[in-house]
Amino acid sequence: MPRPNHPLVQEFLDSWVYPVGFSGPGVEFRLRMTARCLPIWNGATARAAKTSAADQQNPSEEWKVERALAGYALEGPQMSIKQMATQLLSVSIPMQEQYIDLQRMRARQVWDELKHGQLNADVLLRGGWIKREDDLMEDVRANAQDNLAYFGLTSMFLHLHPLARAAQNYFVEAIAYLGITAALQAIDDPLIRHQMRSQQLEELMHFMEGKYQIDAYALRAEDQKPIEEAFDFLLKPWATRMSVAFGGREQGASG
Amino acid sequence: MAERADVVAIHVDHEACTECRMCYVVCREIDLNAVVIGPDPLHRFEIDMGRCLYPGCTTCLMYCPSPGSIVETVSGRSLVPPPPEAWVEARRWARVAS
Numbered sequence: 177m178p179r180p181n182h183p184l185v186q187e188f189l190d191s192w193v194y195p196v197g198f199s200g201p202g203v204e205f206r207l208r209m210t211a212r213c214l215p216i217w218n219g220a221t222a223r224a225a226k227t228s229a230a231d232q233q234n235p236s237e238e239w240k241v242e243r244a245l246a247g248y249a250l251e252g253p254q255m256s257i258k259q260m261a262t263q264l265l266s267v268s269i270p271m272q273e274q275y276i277d278l279q280r281m282r283a284r285q286v287w288d289e290l291k292h293g294q295l296n297a298d299v300l301l302r303g304g305w306i307k308r309e310d311d312l313m314e315d316v317r318a319n320a321q322d323n324l325a326y327f328g329l330t331s332m333f334l335h336l337h338p339l340a341r342a343a344q345n346y347f348v349e350a351i352a353y354l355g356i357t358a359a360l361q362a363i364d365d366p367l368i369r370h371q372m373r374s375q376q377l378e379e380l381m382h383f384m385e386g387k388y389q390i391d392a393y394a395l396r397a398e399d400q401k402p403i404e405e406a407f408d409f410l411l412k413p414w415a416t417r418m419s420v421a422f423g424g425r426e427q428g429a430s431g
Numbered sequence: 432m433a434e435r436a437d438v439v440a441i442h443v444d445h446e447a448c449t450e451c452r453m454c455y456v457v458c459r460e461i462d463l464n465a466v467v468i469g470p471d472p473l474h475r476f477e478i479d480m481g482r483c484l485y486p487g488c489t490t491c492l493m494y495c496p497s498p499g500s501i502v503e504t505v506s507g508r509s510l511v512p513p514p515p516e517a518w519v520e521a522r523r524w525a526r527v528a529s
Contacts, residue, residue, distance in 0.1 A: 191512035197457065197490035200526035277456045284451065380496040381451045388453065388494045392460055395528040 181214065182221045184357055188350070192380065198391045205400050206346070206390040209407050213347050216411065217354060220418055224355035227423035228362035237303070239421070240368055244299040245317040246421035247371070252293020254321060260286045267338045275338050278393075281385045282341075288378045295371045303367055321419065339399055343406035345386025353379040355422050440504040441485050443476055447500040447511075450476060454491035454501070461490055461524050489517040490524055 181189065193210060196203050231239040264282050267275045300306045312318040356376045363369060394400045418424030443454075455466040455476055465482035469475045478501075492513040495501055499509045510517065 192496070195493045195513045195518040197493035197518070197523060198526045199520065199523040201528070202526055277460075280452070281456070377449055377497055378451075381449060381453070384451075384453055384494050384496040388457065392457075392526060395526055399528075 179218075182218045182225075184221050184225075184354055184361075185214070185217050188217075188354060188357075192383070193387070196391060200391075200395060201400075202391045202394040205394050205403075206387065209343070209346065209390070209404070212407060212411055213350065216347070217350055220351045220423070221354045221358050223418070223423035225358040225362065225423075227421075228359040231359075232362045232364065237305075240299065240303060240365065241305050242317070242421040243368065244296045244303075244305075244371070245312075245315060246321070246419040247296035248293055248300070248312060248318045249321045250419060251289050251296065253290075254293075256286045256289035256293070260289055263336075263341050266336045266341070271338060275393075278338060278389060281389075285382055285385070288382070292375050292378070295374050299367055299371050337399075337402035339389060339393055340402040340406045342386045342389040342394070343403050343410060345382050346390060347386075347407065347410050349379050349382035349386065351418065353383055355418070359422075437487060438480065438484060439486055440480050441483065441501055441510065442478055442504050444500050444502050445475055447497055448476065449497045449500070451496060452476065453494045453496065454478075457491045457494050461488070463488065466491065486517070487522070488524075489513060489522045492517055 180186075189210075231243075260282050264279055264286075267279050272279065297306075297309045297312065300312070301309070306312060353376060356372045356379060360369065360372055360376070363372075390403060394403055455468070458464060458466040463482055463484065465479050465484070467477055467479050469477040489510075492501060492510050495511045498511055501510045502508060503510065508514075
């Protein structure tokens with residue numbers, strides 16, 4: 177008998193994953209991939225809830241700084257320019273007629289990710305932990321993240337299928353949304369809540385882009401293959417590391 | 432899908448909408464084109480009830496990521512996230528490879 181889902185994951189499934197506007201091979205493929213994502217979604221959500229509850233009890237303010245630095249490193253230029261902007265180039269000119277809306281979604285996400293980076297800089301500025309955003313250039317925690325360079329962190333990956341990124345939108349953005357949702361249940365600091373609430377619905381939007389792209393476009397085996405390969409990669413335990421500040425495991429930790 | 436006489440008016444709640452344009456993309460993909468960019472200075476999305484088939488078609492609701500942003504006009508009922516009766520098999524558009 178399968179283990180029950182974390183309550184937040186179950187709510188996410190019922191509200192955002194299972195409602196579907198199409199029928200056909202894309203939807204069937206997505207639901208198969210969903211079953212593969214669920215153990216990770218559940219584990220990540222449980223860890224985010226646990227970390228957030230611990231942060232809420234922590235009298236030090238260092239956890240706020242750690243969260244904002246980790247968010248700044250993960251979002252902003254890291255996600256917007258290195259990932260999203262280069263992913264725009266995965267749609268070749270002959271494919272633009274078919275995937276023009278996919279390009280528009282990515283263009284919007286470039287802007288979203290920039291805002292998310294800025295939100296974390298705002299936390300650090302308003303909290304008085306930095307005087308200017310430039311100060312972050314001196315702190316390696318604001319500039320390094322340890323996810324592997326999966327499809328599109330650099331411009332070297334122009335050969336990728338335009339739909340491959342749908343796996344990242346579906347799998348990783350769900351974790352971002354669930355993590356923020358779990359944190360909002362525990363944390364009452366107004367500065368941190370402002371940042372998370374500003375970001376939360378856009379993470380859900382990015383998830384929804386992946387859901388739509390798979391349902392609507394991944395209709396043939398040759399379209400599903402590059403997406404499934406991306407899922408294969410992302411679902412490996414070493415591929416996508418959740419930041420320790422958001423509940424990820426310390427290097428070398430088990431469980 | 433619904434006959435026009437069965438159509439129930441819905442609209443975008445701009446207080447909740449994040450202008451992500453998923454509804455616009457979805458509606459155009461199924462060739463209804465009932466979501467339009469309004470002519471106001473903010474270029475917000477609006478639903479053209481001259482084209483929309485709700486509740487016969489509920490596809491945009493399935494990909495809208497912003498709770499409360501599409502509502503039934505008369506009842507005021509939120510349709511996002513979509514209520515269970517909105518995503519039954521009969522309301523889905525079949526997608527097959529061309």
